[in-house]
Amino acid sequence: MNPYRSLPEHHFWRRSISAAARAEFNPVVSTKFKIAKQDRIATAGSCFAQHISRKLDQIGFNYFVTETGDDLPPDEAAARNYRVFSARFGNVYTTRQLLQLFEEAYGRRQPAERVWQRTDGRFVDPYRPAIEPDGYATPADVLAARRHHLACVRRMFEEADLFIFTLGLTETWTSGADGSSFPVAPGVSGGEFDPQQHGFTNLTVADVEGDLAAFLDGFKQVNPNGKVLFTVSPVPLIATYEPRNVLVSTTYSKSVLRVAVERFWRELPWVDYFPSFEIITGSFNGGAYFAEDGREVNAFGVAHAMRCFVQNYVEGIENPAAVSVSTPSARPAPQPDQIVCDEEAINQANN
Numbered sequence: 506m507n508p509y510r511s512l513p514e515h516h517f518w519r520r521s522i523s524a525a526a527r528a529e530f531n532p533v534v535s536t537k538f539k540i541a542k543q544d545r546i547a548t549a550g551s552c553f554a555q556h557i558s559r560k561l562d563q564i565g566f567n568y569f570v571t572e573t574g575d576d577l578p579p580d581e582a583a584a585r586n587y588r589v590f591s592a593r594f595g596n597v598y599t600t601r602q603l604l605q606l607f608e609e610a611y612g613r614r615q616p617a618e619r620v621w622q623r624t625d626g627r628f629v630d631p632y633r634p635a636i637e638p639d640g641y642a643t644p645a646d647v648l649a650a651r652r653h654h655l656a657c658v659r660r661m662f663e664e665a666d667l668f669i670f671t672l673g674l675t676e677t678w679t680s681g682a683d684g685s686s687f688p689v690a691p692g693v694s695g696g697e698f699d700p701q702q703h704g705f706t707n708l709t710v711a712d713v714e715g716d717l718a719a720f721l722d723g724f725k726q727v728n729p730n731g732k733v734l735f736t737v738s739p740v741p742l743i744a745t746y747e748p749r750n751v752l753v754s755t756t757y758s759k760s761v762l763r764v765a766v767e768r769f770w771r772e773l774p775w776v777d778y779f780p781s782f783e784i785i786t787g788s789f790n791g792g793a794y795f796a797e798d799g800r801e802v803n804a805f806g807v808a809h810a811m812r813c814f815v816q817n818y819v820e821g822i823e824n825p826a827a828v829s830v831s832t833p834s835a836r837p838a839p840q841p842d843q844i845v846c847d848e849e850a851i852n853q854a855n856n
Contacts, residue, residue, distance in 0.1 A: 551673025600716035617682035621696030739785035
């Protein structure tokens, strides 16, 4: 006898992975909760998080949006980034961004830098600089829009039955005045980079764990019955500021995020983890789930991850295995160039 003798097949690589057809592989063994059709599901995070929100909307579940743009024509609302996430916060790449958004929404902090000006003279919100493509006419317009936005964020946190957050990065640029974290460096999508006023930070495991612990504690205070589902984005960094290859920085960043999330998955019964990262990056698929650039996740990878998500988490579908990302919808599954990604501004600014 040995301690591995009676373990189920999913404990063994050869039986659960090598022997499985690539498209049928499902690494989810159990879940802490299920999603019912009436549950209000809110999403935030990196670019990859948009696939989950679109999929839920597509299959008729309650994708919970508090900043809707319903008063605008559909084309204008889409161009102005409504319904991309549950509120119009743009990409929340880091746990530091998530925590500061929560704290600002509840009056626990007010960032020192509140308005950036672009080279065309228009103004933007430093914490979501790409959310309004045409920018704002005045600083007062920026501040008014942010007040409305924060009210929508509060409603999202308080009323969501499930909050899904996709962790994306550990590298971030911060304000020297108060440590506020930006989604992109000053000067990329607005503002002006000042080495005396802005600094680079690469979060550690301790940093990410601290951010998540503070956020989860605050979230439970305002929403005692709410649940949280974490995922880690499989999309590599578009650029690194560290003095090393971007692939090495990507490995560091994703490893930190994955390790930090593991702690809360183990400790909290109302926090779960969905392995979209492992599905896309796993060696079992031979790199087949990335586009030619080796960075963007292709439609096959998205389909596999979303199929596993629906099969394991979603209730109220007769045959979840038959659900496809090609199901007809008013919001079709996005191609890589349709995904809203603030990071892309780095490429555009440095071409």
